[in-house]
Amino acid sequence: MGERRFQFLPNAPLDEADVVILPIPLESTVSFRGGTAGAPDAVLAAAEQLEYYEEDRGWSPFRYMSVCVADPLAPRTGEAEAQFHARIAEVAGGLDRDNLLVVIGGEHSLTPSVLAGRMPDRGCVVHLDAHADLREHYHGTPYSHACPVHRIRAQGHRIVMAGIRSVYEPEAGRIAADHDIELFMDRDLQRGDGWPRLLDSLRGLSGPVWLTVDMDAFDPALVPGVGTPQPGGLSWYQAVEILEAVVDNPAVDLRGVDVVELVPDPSNVSETVAAKLVQKAISFWGRARGFERRAPGGAQSGVDHE
Numbered sequence: 598m599g600e601r602r603f604q605f606l607p608n609a610p611l612d613e614a615d616v617v618i619l620p621i622p623l624e625s626t627v628s629f630r631g632g633t634a635g636a637p638d639a640v641l642a643a644a645e646q647l648e649y650y651e652e653d654r655g656w657s658p659f660r661y662m663s664v665c666v667a668d669p670l671a672p673r674t675g676e677a678e679a680q681f682h683a684r685i686a687e688v689a690g691g692l693d694r695d696n697l698l699v700v701i702g703g704e705h706s707l708t709p710s711v712l713a714g715r716m717p718d719r720g721c722v723v724h725l726d727a728h729a730d731l732r733e734h735y736h737g738t739p740y741s742h743a744c745p746v747h748r749i750r751a752q753g754h755r756i757v758m759a760g761i762r763s764v765y766e767p768e769a770g771r772i773a774a775d776h777d778i779e780l781f782m783d784r785d786l787q788r789g790d791g792w793p794r795l796l797d798s799l800r801g802l803s804g805p806v807w808l809t810v811d812m813d814a815f816d817p818a819l820v821p822g823v824g825t826p827q828p829g830g831l832s833w834y835q836a837v838e839i840l841e842a843v844v845d846n847p848a849v850d851l852r853g854v855d856v857v858e859l860v861p862d863p864s865n866v867s868e869t870v871a872a873k874l875v876q877k878a879i880s881f882w883g884r885a886r887g888f889e890r891r892a893p894g895g896a897q898s899g900v901d902h903e
């Protein structure tokens with residue numbers, strides 16, 4: 598693959614783009630089914646099938662916004678795990694803060710490393726996942742996909758976790774004892790009063806916020822392409838409502854969004870869901886910040902096809 602693009606759109610210079618898409622094809626600790634290293638390119642390929650027009654906000658974001666797909670950040674041959682994670686933090690920390698950063702993984706272990714660069718101040722991480730990911734170590738490493746939330750808490754961030762339906766017993770104790778973790782079990786979202794409480798909680802957020810989406814948060818009937826599927830899970834429109842509650846909140850300083858743990862599937866449905874979620878994040882973020890009031894001179898202006 599040559600230069601990567603989002604929806605065939607021309608890449609703006611990295612330091613001028615309104616939207617930066619950073620592929621991190623990290624795959625080292627997947628415990629059940631591999632393939633997540635191929636996810637960033639699969640999501641970019643799926644994005645080519647999407648319309649430029651985004652139907653929820655009723656506009657074409659890239660008439661007004663520019664985009665850059667950054668060079669993928671992959672481990673170098675022989676690079677130690679800790680060194681690679683330090684490099685993720687360095688790259689994320691070096692990006693312009695005014696843009697929307699969208700990270701396409703790769704394994705979930707990349708999230709705390711991105712946060713180390715992008716959200717060094719204390720913030721809140723909205724964590725959509727089937728699993729709590731609170732183990733301190735897994736298979737001998739703190740950089741496992743089973744550990745990111747432990748690392749995020751160690752960075753001092755508060756967590757709102759939703760969609761959870763698989764918990765290791767010590768994690769349950771940890772969540773109960775930790776007042777900086779707000780838990781919305783998947784079953785409470787689907788059957789109880791959890792859903793309105795989650796939206797209230799998200800609409801009440803302020804300050805630095807990061808949204809991390811493990812694709813196994815979705816119902817595996819919708820997103821079969823994940824390494825560790827669990828029955829239950831979010832529907833598409835629930836995910837869209839969560840995204841709106843976070844992105845449309847003017848008190849939130851959104852540092853970015855990541856989409857992780859996707860394993861490309863033969864139907865291409867899983868990567869299409871991820872691609873469309875990325876498009877919605879871009880559209881909602883752009884509209885919430887008034888990009889439609891700019892003169893149309895975005896990435897789409899030089900494109901001669903619809």
Ligand SMILES: [Mn+2]
Pocket residue numbers: 726727728811813814825858
């Ligand atoms: Mn998970």
